[in-house]
Amino acid sequence: MAGLATSLGSGAMTNTITELGDASTILAIGTNTTEAHPIAALQVKDAVRKGAKLIVANPKEIELCRFAAVFLQHKPGTDVPLLMGMMRVILEEGLEDKAFIADRCENFESFEKSLEAFDLDTVEKLTGVAQDKIIKAARIYATQTPSSIIYCMGITQHVHGTDNVLAVSNLALLTGNIGKPSTGVNPLRGQNNVQGACDIGCLPNVYPGYQQVTSPDARSKFESAWGVELSDKAGLTHTEIFDALLEGRIKSLYMVGENPVLSEANASHAIEAMEKADFMVVQDIFMTETAELADVVLPGAAFAEKDGTFTNTERRVQRVRKALDPVGEAKPDWWIACELAKRLSAKGFDFSGPSEIMDEMGSLMPTYKGISYSRLEKGSLQWPCPSEDHSGTPFLHAEKFGTETGKGKFMPLEYKKPGEDTDKEYPLLLTTDRSLFHFHSTMTRRVYGLNVLGKEELLNIHPEDAEKLGIADEQMVKVASRRGEVEVKAKVTKKCIVGTVSMGFHFAETPTNLLTCCELDPVAKTPGTKVCAVRIETI
């Protein structure tokens, strides 16, 4: 997110999911699309059926590889050299879009200079991918246009995730594959409303609509709208909040619909932090492992029990409708927060319902200004939607970029080592992945059939590694990292590369995130859960 905001001026998916179906090339990097975004994956497969070329870059052999023209199985944490290698090929062969670079971009020279370090010999050594594959992928991406890039947590959940994102945007800018239909840089967002939660300002550095809290203009706008004085200091991020709890700087925690005991990297650190809170409130639909630690638990209404809107990964604002009454005394989250505000004598929390909340949002967010419940009744709208007669924006950056200068900014990059190195004691790399049948943990673990289909956590390990360690298929093993250890059943598979193992994190019985690393990307503050050094022992 932070990466794209720097280079393109907006952190969201530039294009629309269905446009993927009309692309001529799709580069899927760091996304196990068929498992994590099955319906977007259908568009990718449709495109291939219609003749498009698919390039898959992933440390693990995923389902999409069946459809791929090129499969780049690079070592975890080597996305930057892989992409820089492709860009070097494109420049050396003169396949770049010179007019686009000259007219629409800036900072090309310093980026070009940074490519010097990425000769293909070096790239092959770092990534473990053969040069001819990199050349083939580069040629396809640059010449069979329109080309779309899709990516996911495999790009962002690294200690240098921002660099990975910038490498992706460099590639799109270099070939002019942005600002047109079926092109673009498309981060597939994980949760149903993660895009919306960002848009409406559930972030420590921005108000709704990505207006900086440190900007005096933005602050005075929100101060006058809300009738209060606001803090001029950016707040703490998710992982920093847990550090601050541990250090006693934060005393009260109010958490809605999240289960960091399972989902947070280095989970034991998060648990210790929450235990230190003076007062903790958890609002959720189930008594989660995290709710158990709270002082007060408030029952929230589930998605089918309330009205509202979700914003999907392609910036599409869609109406969520109440299908049934909340169970028992459960209440919508907005209602609960309003009631608390009123008890603390605050003004401006007398909303009659979600429609009125949307109206207030629209009045403060230029991108949502033209969106209202009456319009959404007729169909969804993709932001930016700046006025009531604007029909929404299927793809961004058509005329100019959202940066200050209006130009797409090339960013020079260098290779940085993955957050954690292997050593004698922890010789293997663990990367986390996801299952089609589960979504994090709280909801899907409570659907019987989904647990028949995805019944337990598995450690995927290459036969060579398994043999070396004397591990048989389906044998229970102990996985230990510098932070913790878990027991899990091994699955011996050639889908992993030698030296890398993978696990999901959907099961409370196998809390994978006790192992993972919470070192943060210095810009986006995303933990590096995708790379962590481990040791595996038989039990």
Added chain:
Amino acid sequence: MTEKIELKINGLSVTADSGMTILDAALRKGIYIPHLCHHRQLEPIGACRLCLVEIQGEWKKTVISCKTLVKEGMVVLTETPEIQKIRQINVELIVADHDTDCLNCFQNTKCALQRVADHVGMDKKRLDRLKKPDKLLPIDDSNPFFTFNPNRCVLCGICVRTCDEIQNIQAIDFVHRGLGTKVAGFGDRPRLESNCESCGECIVRCPVGALTEKDAVRPTHQVKTICAFCGCGCGVVLGVRDNKLVSARGDLGNKASKGRLCVKGRFGYKFVNHPDRLTSPMVKKDGNFVEVGWDEALDLVADNFAKNKGDKFAGISSAKATNEDNYVFQKFTRAVMGTNNIDHCARL
């Protein structure tokens, strides 16, 4: 560019688009031609041979309308004595091999075979003679969400083509030959052992009662909303009965998903009805949670939050909640608690 093509079907003037089949043109005009294996989202295969029509004039012949494209000036008859004869035998052969315990079938009244048989008619005597003694094939109920009953299958191949053309998974295909033909996973293994992803798109398209959802119940009303799992934002129509969610289907009008759903979207809603749902505010007293009323819980929370305003407070919001929930939550954190310590799990 699609051109308009004029033709006559059963003496009626029909305007079709170039590239359209006779069957599509007729159905669009409201003229029913019996069919089982046709599905408008799939490539035609001409398996059931029920959609026969007669083309008159210089192109005179009997063709299957699902694979014959319209032509300017074409004259088509969908019902002739010869076609009726062929169709009737076809229908009788299919019904003779079909488990006709219709009242116990979930597709009853919605079944394409019932409609075909009703339209074409059957000779009861001949049907009785054709009917095999009751020997039912084993039912595949290995998948936790749906059942495949081969005795109710008409071998139209819509499920096979859906899995191939729409899902690109190819988990199922025809196995064996002749009378023994059926649809199954690789090597005639149960579906649970195939690479089926349980998306349920085949159940949606099954024209008869061969593929049905387990514990299926008809809703009393349906509500159009958005799936709550990943960021695709698929449109889902939830079915409600007795204040419980009982069904989900894809919303064809949704621009992100165009009616398609994955296993989580179609079956994952069931967590909403789970008995473990929190139903009351709870306060921890002496290490144990005690149910309390909203007023008591909210007063307690407000009193405690009041002690730690400013940067001693942090709010963590949810990417599962609505925009409106999240807007109010960040406003509460900023305007009431006086801090920008607000984040959610975007980075996870």
